[in-house]
Amino acid sequence: MVTLEKIRAEMKSRLDTDQQLHNVDVHADTIDEALADAAVQLDTKVGNLQYEVIEKGSDGFLGIGKKPWKLKIYQDPSTVKKVQKLASEGLFTDDELEDTEKTVDRDGMFYVRHFGSDIMLKIVLPLGSGAPIQLREVLDEVKREDTISFDEDAIKKYIKNGTDNEYQKVGDYKHVQAGDVLIAVDIAKDEMSGTLIVSPPAMSGQEASVEAIKRACFQQGILADCVLEDKVREFVDSPVYNTPFEICHAVMPVDGHDSYISYNFETDPKKLKPKVSEESGRINFKQLNQIQNVIAGQPLATKVPAEKGKGGKTLLGRWLDAKDGKDTVVQLGANTEWDRDGITIKASIDGEVMIVNGKITVEPVKYLDAVNVKTGDIKFVGTVIIKGSVEEGFRVEATNIEVNGIVDKSHLEATGNIIVSQGIFGKGEGYIKAGKSLWAKFINEATVEVEENVVVNDSIINSNVTAMKNIIVRGKKAQILGGHLLATEEICAKKIGSPGGGTETILEVGIDPRAKKRLEELQKMQSKNTTEYEKLDLDIQTLEQQKKLRKKLPQDKEDKLSEFKEKQQQLYQELEQINDEIAGIQAHLKELKAIGKVKAEDTVYAGVKIYIRDALDEIKMDCKKTTFFYDDASKLSKRGEYEPPAADIGMPDGYTAD
Template identity: 55%
Template sequence: MVTLEQIRKDMEAQFALDSAIQSVEVNADTLDEALADGAVQLDSKVSNLEYEIIEKGSDGFLGLAKKPWKVRIYQTAEAIAKKKKVMADADFDTEHFDEEIKSVDQDGMFYIRHFGDSICLKVTLPCGKGRPVELRQIVSEAKRTDTLSLDEDLIKKLSKSGTDNKYEVVGHYKHVPAGDALLVIDVSKDEMLATVTVTPPALSGAEVSAEQIIRNLEIQGVVAGIENDKITEFVDNPVYNVPCEVAAAIKPQDGRDAYMVYHFETDSTKLRIKESKSGNVNFKELNQIQNVVKGQPLAQKMPPERGKAGKTLTGRYLEAKNGKDIRIPLGKNVELDKDGVTIIASENGRVVFEAERINVEPVLELDAVNIKTGNIDFLGTVIVKGNVEDGYDVKASGNIEVGGTVGQSHLKTETGDIIVSQGIFGHDVGVIQSGGSLWAKFIQSAKVEVEKFVIVSDSIMNSEVTAMKRVILNGKKAQITGGHLFATEEICAKNIGSPGGGAETILEVGFDPRLKQRLAEIQDEQNSLMRELEDTENNIVTLENFKKQRRSLPKEKEDTLNNLKNRKQEIVVKSEEYASEVEQILQRLHELKIFGKVKAFGTVYSGVKIYVRDVVDEVRTDVKSVTFFFENGFVRRGKYEEPDMTDVKAPEGYSS
C-alpha cells in the first residue's frame, strides 16, 4: 500500500525530474504548433514559455518543398520559480489523509528479485489493521541453493521500515549469466505503443530490472511516454512470454467544439404543468409560456477549445484539431451582452427557440383562452382572436386585446389597456383590472377597476365600475342600468337607470374612488372596534368587581383580566391610528380640485342616486338632457354638456 511518505518522495523525485527539463527542441509545421508541443513536454502553459528559433520554417509552394520550424523552447524564470514555490509550499491535509489510509486495511508485502549477482528486497508496509511482513518468510524465500550470502539483520530492519518503493541489496547469489531472463522491446510501426516480452530466467539466472527495460526502450529510440508505473508493476509481478505495455505515445487531444448553454427550455414539448407544494396539479396552469424581462440572460456560447498536441514514442509531433466555432443564434428582440458571448433579451416577452434562433416575442397571439391554453401570464401584449372562456384568466404587462367576449374571468394588465371587442359577461364573478383604460362593447355583472378611462359603446349593467378619470358611454344605446359606478372626473351616458326603478343605480363622481373605498373600510373597522371595546370594558368591570368582593381572583380569571386590559389598550391605539388616517383622507378629499359631473344626453330615470363629492341627489322624477354638478355645497342640474374626449385616444383598430 502506498504511504503518505512514499507519495511525498515520489512527488519530490518527479519535481526534480521536471525541473531538470527546462528546455526542449521541437520540430513542427508552424510556430504555434511548436509552442503547443513544447507546452506538452514541459508540462506548462504556452504563456509561460520563451523560445529561440533554430531554423525558420516555410510553407513552400503549393505544399511542395515544405520546411518545418525548428525551435528551442524554455520555461520562463518566473514559471520555474513559481513551480518550485508550489512544491515547497505544498501542504497536505495529513490528518485527513491518514484517516483515509487507516480506513483501508491491507497487509504488508515483500518482493525478492535477483538482479545481476545481487539478491534484492522490496518491502511495502501494512495499512490500517493489516499484518506486517514476517522476517522468516522473507528469509525463507531469499535462501536458495545458489545463495552465497544474506544480511538477515538488514532484512529485519527493512521489514519494519519498508524500502520506500525501491529494491535494496540484501545478499548475493551464484550468478550464471547463461540463465538470465531475455527481454525484447517491440515498438509499433505508428510509434504509438511499446511492449516488452520477457522469457523467464533459469535457476541462478538474473531477472529483468526496471533499469534494464528503460535502457532498452531508449536504445529503441523511445524518448517519450515511458510508463514507469507499468514497468514497476511488471518487475514486481512479472508475466513471462506475454507482451506487456511499458510505453505509450502522448495522444493528441482535439479541442472541444463551441456549444450553447441555454437558460430556458428550448423544446416546448418538455414544458410541464406546475405542481403545488402538496403535489396537486392545476390543469389551468399549463406553464407553456416562458416569460423573460429586458436584459435577462437567455443563453451563453461556450467558446471552442484549442487542441492539445501529442507526441509519438520517438518524439514526433502529433497535430491536434482545434474545436470548431459556431454561429450565435441571434433572433428577434435579443442582443449580445458586453462579453460578446451572452445573449440577452432586448424586450419583455416570451422566449422561444424557432428555426435554430432565439427570439423574444413581445406579443402573444392566441385563437382563444380555454382548456387548450390554460391561464395566461405574459410579459407583453396578449391578443386573443376569439373568447376568454369562463374560469380562465389573462395577466399581461402590456395590452390585452380580446376579439370576442370575456366570461367569468380575471383580466389584469399592469400598465396597458384592455380592449374587448364584444363584451364582458362577468356573472358576478368576473374581474377586470387595468393600469390604463378599458374599451368594451358592454359590461354585465362584472367588477372593473381602471387607472384612466372606461369607454363603452353599448351598456353597463349591474356592475361595480371604478375609473380614476372618466366613465363614458357614447354608442347608440349608451345605457347604465343597475350597479355602482365611481369616477373622479365624470360619468357620461345616454340613459341612466331604468323606467319604473328596477335595480338600484348609484353613480359617484368628484372624489378619489380608492380613498372613498378606504374611508368606508376604516369606518366599518372602527365600528367593529368600538363594539369590541364596549364588550371588553364590560368584562373588565365585571372581573374587577368580583375581585373586590373576593379580594383575589383565581389564576385563570386573573390572566383573563390582564389579557382584557392589554386588548383594551390595543383597541385604543388602533382606533387612534384609524382616526388619524380618516382625518388625512378627508383632508385629501377636501383638497381635490375636480368637483366631478354626471351627464346624460337622454334620460335619467327616477330612483337613480347621484353623488357629487359627498352630496347626494336622489332623482325622484325622470329628467332629460341634464348635467349634474357641484356648486355652493349642493348638487345642481344644468343643461347637458358634451363629454371631454380631448385626451381619450381610441386603440388602433378599435372604434367604439
C-alpha cells in the first residue's frame, strides 16, 4: 500500500538527487562539441556527462538556415558523489576518477529486448562484490501482456554464466509490425558523420537491433567501415529515442610520419640518473652514471623511414587524401658509421656516445676538471684526461688515464697506460692497476700492479709495487724507501733504503711477480690444509680405535666418524690440486730466462733485502754504485759495477703534460 509517508520519502530522495546535479546549458554546432565544452566547464570527463536536448540543431542548406544544438548537460550524480567522497578523504583528483571507477565493484546488468518475434536477453555479469542479477527482476521484464512463452531455465543459465556481450533468445512474443520502431539515418552534408534517429516502439512492436540499424545505414550507401559498432551496440542497450545519436563516422586519413631517428641511448644528459642500491633503495652518489659507454660496432640508433600516408573515405566512399611523410637527411658525427642495412648507425670506435651539434658522436677521450662528488666514480671505455686531482675515495676505470694533479687515496684501473703528473698519495689504501705502464712523479703508500713498466721521477715510499717488466726511479732524488717491489727484469734507482735501515725495503727481480704471489698464496693454503688434514687423521684414528675396542660406536660418534672421513677425503683432493699447481709454478720460475738486476746509481743502505731470483743478498753495509745480478754458475746473487738502465722507457704517444 502506497502511503503519504512513502510518497514524501520518495520526493525527498528525488530532491536530494536533483540538488546533486551540476548542469550547464550549452549551444554548439554538434552534440560532441557541446559535450566537450561542458566537460571543461564542469571540470570532468565526457564519459561522466548526460544530456537533454532542448532544441535540435540543423546544418541548413549550404550553410543557410544553420541552427546550433541547445543542450542541458549535467554530470552523473553518482560520479559527483564519488568525487566529493574522494575530496573529503584528501584523495581527490578528478583526473583519477576514471581509474577509480575501474577498480570499484560493479553490479550485474541485464537488457531485455524484442527483435522480430523473439524475446532477447543480454546479461552483463557483476564484478568484484557487485550485486548479482535477480531472476525476479528479469522475469518482471520478460513477462508482458504480449508474451507468448519464455524459457525460465535458459534465463537462469544466462544469469549465472552471462551471454558474452550478445543477445540470446529466451522466449516469443506476439509481434505487431505496426508498432515497430522507425529507423532513420541522417548523413551530414560533408559526408563525414551520420546520426541515427529512432522513434520509440509501440506495445508489441519490434525494437531497434544491431542488424536493423546496420541495414538502415547500408541502405543509405554508408560504407561498413564507417559504421561505429560500439556506438550501435550502445544505442541498442540504452536507446535514446527521437534524439540524434551519432553512429557513423568517416574513415579519417592518416598522414604518414616523417623519417626520424630512434636512439638506443639517452640523448638528454640531464636525464641520466645515479645508481640506486637494490638492497637499501638509496642513491649511490659515487655512481652517478653520467657516462654512456659504447664499443666499436655497437648499434647507437636506427633511422625509421618516412611513412606513406593512409587515405580515408567519407561515409559514401569519397576518397580523402593523406600526406606522405618527408624523408630527412641524417648527418653522422665523429666516429660513427652506417651499418650495411643503411638504417642503423653504429659506433666505429670505443668511447662515450653523445649528441654534438645535433649529430650522434662517439668521443674516445673524456675530459674532466677533477674526480670528486660532482662527477662520482668514472667508468669509461676510452681515455680519461683529468685536469685536476682524483679525490679520496673515488674510482676511475678507463682504457688510459691521465691525471695532471694528485691521486689521493683512490682506485685507478686502466687496460692501457696511467700517467700521474703530480704523484700518488695512497695513504696505505690507494690502489693503481695498469694493463701497460705507469708514469708518476712519486708513489707514496700505495699498491701498484702493472703489466709492463713503472717509471717514477722522484721516489717510491712505503709502497707495494709489482711490474711485469721494469721499475725505474729517475730524477734528482730517485729514491726507493721502504715497501716491497717486484719486477721481472730490472729495478733501478739512485738510492735504495734509508740510512740506519729503519724502514724495511725488499726488492725482488728475475721472477714472474704474478706467479710468485700465487705461489705464496698456494703455500699458505698448503700449510693450512695440511695442518687440518693431520688433525682430522688423528681424530679418525682415535674413533676407529674406540670402535675396535667396543666393536660398535654410538650413533652420534659413528656419524662423526663418517663426517671426518668425508672431510679428510675432500682435503686430500684439494691438497693434490694445490701441490700440482705449486709444482707447475716452481717449474715455470726455474725455466724463467729473465735476467733480473737491481741497479743503484748512488747508495744501497744497510738493511735492504734484494732477491735475485731465489737468491737473497741482505745488505750488511752501505754500498755505492752497484749492480746486483744472478750468477748461473754459483746460483747466487753477485755484485758488480753500476750499469745504466737497460730499457730506455719514454712517454706513451699523445702525452702532452710536462
